[in-house]
Amino acid sequence: MGGNREWDELRNERQPISVKHRRRGGAARSGLLGRLIGIVVQLLLAFIVLSVAQVVIYKFVPVPVTVTMLADTNGDRRAWVPIGRISRAMVDAAIAGEDGKFCSHLGFDTDAMRAAYQRNQDGGRIRGGSTISQQAAKNTFLWQGGGYVRKALEAWYTVLIEAIWGKRRIMEVYLNVAETGIGTYGVEAAAQRYFNQPAKNLGTLEAARIAAAFPQPKVRAVIGATGRVRRHGNVIAARESTVRGDYDVCVYK
Known part of the structure; x- marks a missing residue:
């Protein structure tokens, strides 16, 4: 046993220095890689815990402010109201539009996403296939604009709010944080600004006009809309009666 140990020590001493350095370098790199993987895993776990905590809190607490509001140089006129103080016409208009x-x-409408992708591939005006759930997730927790990182985070938050909030809360948050005009957020602020009344009193056509502006709130007029925006609002108004009772049941069950 002793002779074998002496032989191993002698053999190691006779190895070229470059071989020893390679072994030490490999071990150092392996150690560094292990530490980096550990850091990444810790950051990922921290993000998961933080994001779940955010969603749980906002299940019960009104969203105080969003990144979009903070970045808006035009201000952020807004007023949070529970969904019980938002007219059903407004809910139906949002679903219809x-x-x-x-x-x-x-949380995801794969058919709409596939259709939007095909339209975009064919050229012309870029259209999205986002659901109300996706928009609520983006507007509440993230920033505007595209990019794979933002889309991935949007998907993650969409899964969370569908699992934790439920449809009624998703609609409530969406209608309170959605941009509804220049420096205006939520349907309560929109109702007060455009129609001088609370959101609970919005009628079919008024709700449709607000919903028609959701896709491009900074450029689509709610009052005095013309052309395609006006026609879109009329289509939404016509669809609201179809939505009522069949397609809005998850909000009012």
């Missing part, structure tokens, strides 16, 4: 399958999907 933005997400007809709101009550039946789990």
